[in-house]
Amino acid sequence: MxxxxxxxxxxxxxxxxxxxxxxxxxxxxxxxxxxxxxxxxxxxxxxxxxxxxxxxxxxxxxxxxxxxxxxxxxxxxxxxxxxxxxxxxxxxxxxxxxxxxxxxxxxxLGKRETGAQHQYLQQRLQYDAGERLMDAEDRAVMMAWEEPLMEAHAHAICSSGGDVLNVGFGLGLIDEAIQRRSPRSHTIVEAHPDVYAHMLQQGWDRRPGVRILFGRWQDVLPGSGLRFDGVFWDTFSECYEDMQEFHWLLPGLLKPEGIYSYFNGLAADNGFFHMVYCNIARAELAQLGFETEFVALPIDCSDPKVWEGVRNRYWQLDTYLLPVCTFVPPKKGEAAPSRGDHCQAST
Ligand SMILES: C[S@@+](CC[C@H](N)C(=O)[O-])C[C@H]1O[C@@H](n2cnc3c(N)ncnc32)[C@H](O)[C@@H]1O
Missing domain, CATH: 1.25.40.20 (Ankyrin repeat-containing domain)
Known part of the structure; x- marks a missing residue:
């Protein structure tokens, strides 16, 4: 034939x-x-x-x-x-x-985009009527439709009421939600000078329990000696490998039984690709001592008006899978997880 x-x-x-x-x-x-x-x-x-x-x-x-x-x-x-x-x-x-x-x-092979973040941090940003934060290339850094998601993330990481870390301020939606829960301490890491200036102008340095660490998380967190009960990660212009690198820091940042969560925008333009990435993140976090569950939340941001003038339509699904990752460190005598384990492709 x-x-x-x-x-x-x-x-x-x-x-x-x-x-x-x-x-x-x-x-x-x-x-x-x-x-x-x-x-x-x-x-x-x-x-x-x-x-x-x-x-x-x-x-x-x-x-x-x-x-x-x-x-x-x-x-x-x-x-x-x-x-x-x-x-x-x-x-x-x-x-x-x-x-x-x-x-x-x-x-x-050492293949990794490193220039994008550098370029982003040099750009002028603009706050659009509190509804969105835009970069100079019409990419949305953060948008107000995410507010219910940020409320749910805050609920997850503040469950013990202790010391909480948020990486990436953006519109401050999650930070407002954290403040409403009055944790013992509230640390915010933010790298962009325009966002930092906005935070100071809005008086975030005087909010109860707030400590601002201005700089990239890569520079200000390692070696800081800080420990938290809840950690949230939501940055911009970083890739999956950056998120993995952040995950490698977590065992040194979280107290036992601490909760970690992240903005779950991995491959969010296709439902199945998204599922694959959720499972990869869960498997990789398991190797670092985390038990991860995904809480499904309905979300509708399909109105074209929401995305008017936005070049990067970064969300296209109707369900958000909110990760709740509990740190269960290895018991005495058990092998501690390592970065090397994490790179295995056999999970
Ligand atoms: C998507 S926004 C965060 C939105 C926030 N979750 C909220 O509720 O409004 C991302 C933020 O992370 C900041 N950022 C980007 N890269 C960073 C890095 N390496 N370290 C710290 N902050 C970073 C950005 O400047 C931006 O303010």
């Missing part, structure tokens, strides 16, 4: 779940990467119909877990939408494995 006919037949055989035909067509050089008029490849067809073994076969043949069709759905999205939980699980594990290996490879 010629490769074009074999490829067309592969799409049909994958949808129908005919495993032996799929295998035979692959041997006849059918193209598993081919995407038809709707942008669907054979693995997407198999995933939409819940054929786990064919999905596994096509993954092993090199089909990327994260190819998307013309509507922006990947194979995992199609499996989830059709209620095929076990198929979604196969793809979730494949996604985690691939991303962890990629991350480990990039780290070992």
């Amino acid at each position: 010629d490769p074009i006919s074999a490829t067309n037949d592969l799409l049909k055989a994958a949808a129908q779940g005919d495993e032996s035909l799929v295998r035979s067509l692959m041997q006849q050089k059918a193209d598993a990467l081919y995407q038809d008029g709707r942008g669907r490849n054979a693995m997407m067809e198999a995933a939409a119909a819940g054929h786990d073994s064919i999905v596994t076969m096509l993954l092993e043949a090199g089909t990327p877990w994260n190819a998307i069709d013309k509507e922006g759905s990947c194979a995992g999205d199609l499996a989830v939408a059709a209620g095929h939980d076990s198929t979604a699980e196969v793809l979730l594990e494949a996604g985690m494995r691939a991303e962890l290996i990629l991350g480990a490879l990039e780290r070992s």
Whole structure:
């Protein structure tokens, strides 16, 4: 059979779940990467119909877990939408494995964007009527629609009422929510000079229990000797590797049973990619001694008016998965987690 006919037949055989035909067509050089008029490849067809073994076969043949069709759905999205939980699980594990290996490879090659943060910190920022904080390139640094999320994050990290740390002030939404809970102390780390000036102008240095550390968390937290009961992390112009680096600091920043939470905007333009990243973060935090649960909160910011004039539409989902990570340090005699463990791609 010629490769074009074999490829067309592969799409049909994958949808129908005919495993032996799929295998035979692959041997006849059918193209598993081919995407038809709707942008669907054979693995997407198999995933939409819940054929786990064919999905596994096509993954092993090199089909990327994260190819998307013309509507922006990947194979995992199609499996989830059709209620095929076990198929979604196969793809979730494949996604985690691939991303962890990629991350480990990039780290070992020293591949990392470092200029973006430097550029951001040099830019002039603008507070738009308290509704949003914008950078000089029309990117929203923080937006008021996040207020209910910040309220929920504050609730999680202030549960013990003790010493609380927030990294990244932005609009100060979470800091207002923390203040309403009157913790014993409230430390805020902020790196941008315009945001810091705004904080001083608003009198944040005189608010009860507040200590402001002006500078990048990378510079002001390591070696500070500070310990907290609750920590929240929400910065801007930093990447997943920066977040990992922050996570490595956590065992030295949190008291036992302390709560850590972060703005969960990982891959927030696709539901399945988002799930993969939530699971990667959970697995990596587990290696550092954290038990993580995600609390699902409905969120609707789909009104186009919200995003008028904003270049980076950083949220596109209808459910927010709020991470609540409890620090359970290893008991005496148990091995302490290390940065090296964390880089394993086998979780
Ligand atoms: C998304 S906003 C935080 C919003 C905040 N959660 C709120 O409730 O309004 C991000 C903030 O982190 C600050 N930031 C960015 N990188 C930082 C870093 N490396 N260290 C400390 N602050 C940083 C930004 O200047 C910005 O004020």
